Amino acid sequence: MLKIIVCIKAVPEYVDRVAVLQGQNKVKYETTGLFMNESDEYAVEQAVALKKQHGGEIAIITMGPLASQDALYKGLAQGADKAIRIDADIADPNSISEVLAMALRGMEYDLILTGVESRDNMASQVGISVAVRLGIPFAYAVTQVSHGEGQKFVRIVKELGGGITQVMEISVPALLCIQSGAVARTYISSQKILKARSRQIESISLEDLGLRKEEGMKLVDIFLPKEKHQVKFIQGQPKEAAAELIQKIRKGL
């Protein structure tokens, strides 16, 4: 029996008409909807795989606006038993970790899983920061998790970069940031998602947690990245464009 909590985030896939919403410290954008962040989806898959082996219970939790519920329904369809949404819209990773840690303190867990980096804010801070707030051991960029029956630890493989990996044993409770690709993703039928949409999502507010929105940084502006080299776009039909490119590729070799 393992009690697993997975922290997930709902993020936009493609964004358009991006601008800073002055006075609210957030980015406004147009998008087609919010989806579960990629590595978080692998974290849920990892939780489901562990539950299959050892039995247990999976709760998924997110902090975000109402539209984030879609990501929670996806998680329920993947196999989570319970979903919780903290109703708040905060961009500062430090504040997000404070809110999540406060909610997690009231819950039971052997493992807390998160992803490695969110597609929208790209800070890679929240998971590890939550672990330190809760005073539990942590590991980042985890690609394998195994747990022996009755053991007080998990055995993990994690990436160190450059293809080097590290095998560790970490006592539970622990927090693991799961890397994309850790376990194969299972296909979730739209029927399953539809069914999940009838399930209950628990909603809690910052007030319930005794917190209020506070952020340590101000969003000043948002813009397209400066080009490293002035990229030269090659125009024309595929045939002409390809001819020009082949020339560039062959030149100087």
Place this chain on the structure above:
Amino acid sequence: MLGGDILVLPEIRKGELDSTAFGLLTKGRELADQLGVRLVALLVGSRLDGLIQSLSHAGANTILVADHLTLADYNPETYFNLISKVIDDLKPGFLLLGYTYWGMELGPALAQRSGSYMISNCVDLEIEDPFVRAVRPMFAGSYQARIESQMQRPYVVSFQKGALPTPKVISGAAEVMQVPVEIEEASLRSKVVEIVEPTEGEVDITKAEIIVAVGRGIGEEANIPMIKELADALGGSIACSRPVSDLGWLPKAYHVGISGKTVAPRKYIACAISGSGQHVAGMEASEMIIAINKDAKAPIFSVAHYGIVGDIFEIVPELTRQAKLSQKVQEQSE
């Protein structure tokens, strides 16, 4: 409030300095000069004499050394405890590290433990007392945001590899000081079983002069041979971004990026690769980067020299056809 030294944490992986180490020290030197404080580097590991030597003229006033056999293998918990203690004693104003897996693991932990505010994944940092301003990517790198903070020091700041300045050699040598190392192994909750180096695949893509790399935009595994054919026609190697090897469409040995191989071929042709920071860090040193992507706003175009906005399924077969043709012409003329 000003004050507090700048502390740099160079990453050591398998006994070698990560390539961010020198750039971080150069950036740290710039900031230390601006603020009128000292630059301190902390090296943690075992048998560090050679590394101390190579960092002695990299910009630090002082190199703190935590050299102990038990620190030979990186264990996040022991490193976290030890560095936290150094931060408690030194009370730096800023702690700088690389946005590498090491920095992503240790940075937020150290920031949380020392009550610092962390700004991660930076491509630029400016200090204009009392403001700290940083530029960092958002939305998978399609945009960059400028943020401003005026929190109590210290700050923990992690930098993207490609955003660091070119390393400079400084004439004065750094003083070297040992840090006492006490590790209570009994209280540790994390144990390193082993560190595994990558097994070399049949090919070594780092040696290729031409790389044709493919991203998730390829759609399905059945389309990979189309890219392989272009690589073959150009006499180069195929490579891929992380999602493609995660899906098992190409072996991990072909994966370019922070977690895979770092390459710098003469020509790098990125097909349907959006260009996340993770991928770009592994290929931005390539001599010429050519990007083909249907999304004109894909971040890959910001590192590319040449770009085609279009459908790879139209352009790649045409490139292959012409590459084969020009190869024939070359052979005939020889």
